[in-house]
Amino acid sequence: VREHLPVPVSWRNGAVRVLDQRALPHTVKYVECRTVDEVCNAITSLAVRGAPAIGAAGAYGVALAAAQTSSSASVHAAAARLERARPTAVNLAWAVRRTLDAYDEGGADGALDAADAIAADDVAANEAIGRNGLTVIPEHDGGARVLTHCNAGHLATAGYGTAIGVIRAGYDAGRVQHVWIDETRPVLQGARLTAWELHELGIPSTLVVDAAAASLMAAGDVDMVVVGADRIAANGDTANKIGTYGLAVLAKHHDIPFVVAAPWSTVDLATPDGRAITVETRDPDEVTHVGGTRVAPNGVAAHNPAFDVTPAALISAIVTEHGVARRPLAKSLPALARR
């Protein structure tokens, strides 16, 4: 069992270093981004993915621009490019703007300090999310059986993880015994990343295809669903990896708690509800191909929405570093902002 997982995003020798998540689980290697365009490309190509992790990458991207030019206009233009690299996760825009504000006040040193703080704060927030999450894990003999989708783990953040943070804290406290991992087509973040992470951490887990979740619930083998988030609107509506919404409907049908775990940087109080969230549509080749191999016949159309929106009414609780928001989320979530 590995004690320390590799650092997903960091500043190394004047460059932004990201763990190349496209190469996992077979190879642990890094992409060194020496220009802002290389940072943008690492984000759009999913070398780095996960809302908090792309936030950290965006922040270091601003610091990189600030280190390379004395033109404030160039740094602002670079920040605008970084902010647009992916549309759905609000953490990216939040982190880029916070780093840009620090640059405006304190120059290149201020920007790098801000990016370092964003990364360090994210790890601390995730550890707090793990502790706060203990209160939402249902009682079950021997520990709860938890299902998760995509990867909201160490790899998706600056470290430790959000949904997997709750699982890690729960496992360490003897409150979680086993994890069902949705493989999460099309990019297979569950099969490639979450399975790897939990295996490295020594947490018992079993991989299933996404379509198997319903029958596990019907069999009584799932005590809780926990997922991360890419953007949480003011009323609690939550954008997350495609398939999350279906899991929430299934959890409601089977009377299973459905929990979202995310740092406060994912909450976007300026977005009133889910209808205002832009859902990214990605290349259809992600659906027609698997691992570079074409599986569907030539000439067949595919539709590839990367995210869906789960209405607040289907969410049992949102766990943040500031505490746990419970239903009705439209009241409890903004109240957490005051802490």
Place this chain on the structure above:
Amino acid sequence: VREHLPVPVSWRNGAVRVLDQRALPHTVKYVECRTVDEVCNAITSLAVRGAPAIGAAGAYGVALAAAQTSSSASVHAAAARLERARPTAVNLAWAVRRTLDAYDEGGADGALDAADAIAADDVAANEAIGRNGLTVIPEHDGGARVLTHCNAGHLATAGYGTAIGVIRAGYDAGRVQHVWIDETRPVLQGARLTAWELHELGIPSTLVVDAAAASLMAAGDVDMVVVGADRIAANGDTANKIGTYGLAVLAKHHDIPFVVAAPWSTVDLATPDGRAITVETRDPDEVTHVGGTRVAPNGVAAHNPAFDVTPAALISAIVTEHGVARRPLAKSLPALARR
């Protein structure tokens, strides 16, 4: 557009010929089974799959045994092996027993006549299912948008298809305009087979990952779900490809008709309800690998149930060649047997 799709199962030159569905969509080739073991292997390895198609393959397997030996005990032993090749679809046991009865009465000629009749009857039944299915397609401007899972088409039967039979008849009648195809992990029958079939037939369709179905429903883009079946219990509970049950829950949540289409040979009045249906668990490698390539890390456990069971209460209608059973299915389904 191809008028005639290749024949999935047939008797050719004293052998059982099956279209090799593992090679689709890239290659159209056949497996010639010259022994009963080769027929069993074609069934277990999914060279031939789909409940009615493996029924026809099992029937021709008995005819093959009968043609190759004068020992009645050997033919009965071969039938027992064929019947056990896969456990969930009842059509296999039904077709093997019917052909064995014909053998006991009429020898090798009787067995081959029975197998030919099973195949021909299946095509006629599917065409009748298509006609009967027109009554369950909802009205929608320009035709209904239909979602299907797995492949319950020409390839899954002796010809024409069951769920896709309803879609074909509906499209020909101007009642269906577009089909959403679930890719259907782990074996990707949707991406490889249904996408190929509908493309060959010129029916407009779009491929999505299984986890995208819920958001299509939420967006109002799905008017009906139609699937096939591997075994239908007397009360209407239906075993079908893993993921079917989840779609039925989602359809109910979104108030979308959920329709099962299957020939009467799939109905098993001897099985009282879904709890009595054996669900096959297949090799975890189907989950950890895609197209021969390992996607999950070494040492990770996977669970691979091939089917799930949808309770009758979630099924709007079951379309058979004898007519349409509507809720309550526990009454209407056995009533169809009398026709």
